[in-house]
Amino acid sequence: MERANEHAHSRDQLKRLAAERAVKLISPGMVVGLGVGSTAIHAIRKIGALLADGELHNIIGIPCSKAVAAEASRLGIPLSDLDEQPVVDLTIDGADEVDSQLNLIKGGGGALLREKMVAQASLREVIVVDEGKLSPQLGTLFALPVEVITFGWKSQARFLEQLGATVCLRRRVDGGPYLTDQNNYILDCTFGSIHDPEVLARHLEQRAGIVEHGLFLGLATDLIIAGTSGVRQMSVAR
The missing domain is CATH 3.40.50.1360 (Rossmann fold)
Structure with missing residues (x-):
């Protein structure tokens, strides 16, 4: 220790x-x-x-x-x-x-x-x-955070799963959903190694209900x- x-x-x-x-x-x-x-x-x-x-x-x-x-x-x-x-x-x-x-x-x-x-x-x-x-390739070490509006968020989770992610709704310590400063949810998306971040970013940016993603x-x-x-x-x- x-x-x-x-x-x-x-x-x-x-x-x-x-x-x-x-x-x-x-x-x-x-x-x-x-x-x-x-x-x-x-x-x-x-x-x-x-x-x-x-x-x-x-x-x-x-x-x-x-x-x-x-x-x-x-x-x-x-x-x-x-x-x-x-x-x-x-x-x-x-x-x-x-x-x-x-x-x-x-x-x-x-x-x-x-x-x-x-x-x-x-x-x-x-x-x-x-x-x-x-990291040698983004996604190798860390899940990709995706900020979504609370309305219909499960449809965004299904969309992200269709792109190949394992999706987890971020939660607070007390178990409730984590809220951003804009009162949105965050879905932590495990893609594994992201071979083409630019293509993935475009897919995410075209989806209504996704506010922003963590690819910079x-x-x-x-x-x-x-x-x-x-x-x-x-x-x-x-």
Whole structure:
């Protein structure tokens, strides 16, 4: 148990270092997307500390979930939204799975719709993960979250099963259905290795009742990886 605790602490420390590397990309005057997840929260806390110390100033945060908005507000980060700030200079977010082309599966934290909206509005999308999230092919490590409206959700589950998925309605700890910030359900869809994510994304986007899916294709510009050998960074041109 002690060794497991040490490993968890070490992993969290690496996540923190990777998140702080991402925060160094922020300059005064930027509009900054604030992502969701255990790694992204380290970035938000670092931003708050830099603002409090006066080392960073004149930034505006665009939170990707209500919970992130509450934490950022508590830390004194000025906040806005995409209505007021339609262009985001840089977003720092996490991911559940990342392939070699920096395509992602996201949505484990339940905020995939807002995260994708902010990502699409961002000039630079910086993804921070630990090396356990790296994958040879999307779907190998993580089920694909699909956000659906509550009306007729079982018909969406049948549609997804016809596409080859094993579908599970996400639930809260108390057993009730999990609700997103938009009061939708999430269906966690196990496809196995997804050989053509672009084709699957098109199928999902054409289906009425599916609000959004967790395939983030061609959106990430930078990947910062926390690993046993330290922190490393990759970038791609978009």
